[in-house]
Amino acid sequence: MRRFRPSGLQAHTTTEHKDDQESAYMSASGDDQPTRKRWRLMPIPVLTGVLAVIGAVVLAMFVSGCRGPSGGHGPTASSRSAAPSTGPGPYRVTATVPVGKSPKGVAVDPGTHTVYVTDFTTTPASTPGTVSVIDGSTRTVTATVPVGKFPDEVAVDPGTHTVYVTNDDDATVSVIDGSTRTVTATVPVGKNPFGVAVDPGTHTVYVINRDDATVSVIDGSTRTVTATVPVDEYPIGVAVDPGSHTVYVISRDRNTVSVIESR
Numbered sequence: 001m002r003r004f005r006p007s008g009l010q011a012h013t014t015t016e017h018k019d020d021q022e023s024a025y026m027s028a029s030g031d032d033q034p035t036r037k038r039w040r041l042m043p044i045p046v047l048t049g050v051l052a053v054i055g056a057v058v059l060a061m062f063v064s065g066c067r068g069p070s071g072g073h074g075p076t077a078s079s080r081s082a083a084p085s086t087g088p089g090p091y092r093v094t095a096t097v098p099v100g101k102s103p104k105g106v107a108v109d110p111g112t113h114t115v116y117v118t119d120f121t122t123t124p125a126s127t128p129g130t131v132s133v134i135d136g137s138t139r140t141v142t143a144t145v146p147v148g149k150f151p152d153e154v155a156v157d158p159g160t161h162t163v164y165v166t167n168d169d170d171a172t173v174s175v176i177d178g179s180t181r182t183v184t185a186t187v188p189v190g191k192n193p194f195g196v197a198v199d200p201g202t203h204t205v206y207v208i209n210r211d212d213a214t215v216s217v218i219d220g221s222t223r224t225v226t227a228t229v230p231v232d233e234y235p236i237g238v239a240v241d242p243g244s245h246t247v248y249v250i251s252r253d254r255n256t257v258s259v260i261e262s263r
Helices: 007-029 033-041 043-065 077-081
Strands: 103-109 114-119 130-135 140-146 151-157 162-167 172-177 182-188 193-199 204-209 214-219 224-230 235-241 246-251 256-260
Touching: 103 162, 114 151, 114 162, 130 151, 140 182, 151 193, 162 193, 162 204, 172 193, 182 224, 193 235, 204 235, 204 246, 214 235
Parallel strands: 103 151
Antiparallel strands: 103 114, 114 130, 130 140, 151 162, 162 172, 172 182, 193 204, 204 214, 214 224, 235 246, 246 256
16 A cells, blocks of 8 residues: 655655755765865974874883883993993002101102101110101102101101101100201100191291190291190190191090190
């Protein structure tokens, strides 16, 4: 049996079908001109964005490849090529100079490149100690100067080339003329003299006396003691600031530094 369909409904359906076909035709045939024009104007920025994304991905892969399994930096070419130095370095022993027995103190005259070394122990013990004089250019002992018993420390006045040696057992300071390499004076000081320092600007010598807890001040020109300064117990080291002429003395037992200034 043939069914009857109203003419209005048929027309409406037909119109919708035609509209759908036209829309499909426009999309398939490319008649949507505004959309195609937009794609034609955007190739350069789009290409730039794509390259930026690719670059970011490559960079991320490179960074991850440079890290070790635990996330730390892996080995690089520079770290592989760098190796710890096992050589002797820039410093090395170029000479070994024999001196007297039990060398203790050493000082250098920078003007003459002469080295002075106190030989603390002698045989027999009753004999005076000595100072070995070394020529810095030849690295050889050129003289041995007798001084007092058990010489401890030594200091040089570079202006006058005078050498001062403290003699522990004798409670004296031996004064050596660097040019003649002979003792020219023996200065009595305090008990058990140890450290010695020279102020090159005033040619003043400072000697610490451990058992007396004092500092003997010697005038280098007259070779006499001009003052005795009390300091803290058991002084063991002395140094002079040549710019301010200030003297510093360390006390081992009191853990202090005594500061001495001339008035």
